[in-house]
Amino acid sequence: MIETPYLLFLGDAPDGLAAKVAQGIKDWRPDASLGQFRMEGCNANMHLPDMTITEAAAAGCKTLVIGVANRGGVISDAWKSVLVEALDAGMDVASGLHNLLNDEADLVEAAERNGKTLHDVRIPTVDYPIANGKKRTGKRCLAVGTDCSVGKMYTGIAMEREMLKRGMKATFRATGQTGILITGDGVPLDAVIADFMAGSVEYLTPDNDADHWDLIEGQGSLFHVSYSGVTMALVHGGQPDALILSHEPTRAHMRGLPEYQQPTLQQLRDTALPLAQVANPDCKVVGISVNTQHMSEDEANAYLAKVEAEMGLPTVDPFRHGAGRLVDALDAV
């Protein structure tokens, strides 16, 4: 539905984490990521060719994708002049921001003038039901994190890729804008009306073959006070058979909450598992994924070994070392 290839717009991202949408697309759809557009003050870098709008259009980019998220979502005037230039150059624009492209009169006008499309993947396009909690066929795996942005989506996609390679039945189920921009489908869970959150997750992960696994993209954290309600809807609506604990060990505090510390993996396990067992008494914690991007290879290996010994669960960085051991653990459920 969204035309590729993409020009990834990094705007004035203050750091790499703010551009995690672009990073996800670049990592999982490198074929579709032709270049990046960075403004003054941008501290993110996808290590793609820097392109002007004219260069991107000439290179064949069909869609400018806003790959940078601001808390709350704001489309600044500085951004808009770039987006209008892209529309004038014949590109569509796609965004997962709360602040919708289609609510900005100047962007709508520029799109209409050029016969181009503004894709807001943030908007739910389905009237989701209220969750009924009924047991569904097939199996489901959910990654739950000690914090936001600790690698839950990466874990899910990496496991899906590994399972498909092994000939297993598996589907990554996107619940956020990056996931939706990568897969082309999903539920923009953080934009769903509160009463329908769990129902939207049930809708996303319906009855399936007994040996089929949904890899549900996690969101937020049960310990992140801004978004914990969204996480809870995934834990209950997703009815997981298996949980993966996800962690990023180098954070000084919870993402965006300087007064809050991350829980330990033990606290996460002891909180998430009983809550998951409300919806699925057979749910188990099967493994741990650690985002070691800020550690050296030696540091990462030592840390993973230590956690594995402490927790008694296969512990890997699926992006660095592959998701094989997590899939082995899932296969044993």
Add this chain to the structure above:
Amino acid sequence: MIETPYLLFLGDAPDGLAAKVAQGIKDWRPDASLGQFRMEGCNANMHLPDMTITEAAAAGCKTLVIGVANRGGVISDAWKSVLVEALDAGMDVASGLHNLLNDEADLVEAAERNGKTLHDVRIPTVDYPIANGKKRTGKRCLAVGTDCSVGKMYTGIAMEREMLKRGMKATFRATGQTGILITGDGVPLDAVIADFMAGSVEYLTPDNDADHWDLIEGQGSLFHVSYSGVTMALVHGGQPDALILSHEPTRAHMRGLPEYQQPTLQQLRDTALPLAQVANPDCKVVGISVNTQHMSEDEANAYLAKVEAEMGLPTVDPFRHGAGRLVDALDAV
């Protein structure tokens, strides 16, 4: 903003619980509740005078309030003919249903024709922020339930009334349509966009005097898989200093979920308190409110004494016996 007195519309409510909106208004605003309108098949009864629309208008009713909720919210054709008759008779119509009055062309036309207003208290009228988790001044109390519809709102209002009677500083903070129809203000939490749920609760319960208590209306249950995300947003956004555990002991299963059993009060305490302490490490469970409406006086007293002994916390039915002991417990925090 919504003109009183009210005619309470009970529609074709299958049971009393389905008309809990009407029951709440009748119980807490008896002065504003002149009569009830019941259709064929209605099994709810507020023990108010049954009135036709003509009789209600003649008696001085200014607003017909839809006091019956359906799962998901639907305005049937049978309901509509009554609502149009009320508008034609000079009344406004107020509703907390998901399905909005203002989305129904025939109701909008009838309201315009008569110069009357359709109040949809379901719709948020504020752009709520994302929660920042910062410690706020003043104190907050939240009722958390073993299930939906177990008396959390009643507990909060009853405590506010008792505290005001004692000269304490207290404000009941409504988070659902009944509470909003009773108090005239609040956050329709189950209609808020997922990402802003906890922020809307922070907005509703801002900095206040050190000796002021917000009595926050609880919603759903951490153990109700359809709505647990909403409850979680209250637990973290509300930053409670005190939790009240709420329970209805005669349920055969969780409300609307025949496959699910209620947790015990011990399970509720052991789940809710650690989650609340993420946002407020000093949070305590201070008391238990039990909805004993389906028990005799003797049964109720025996049950309350048994729970009090088991849990070591003041245990009362605030509607039946007053909220005095819960307020005593709060005052000791």
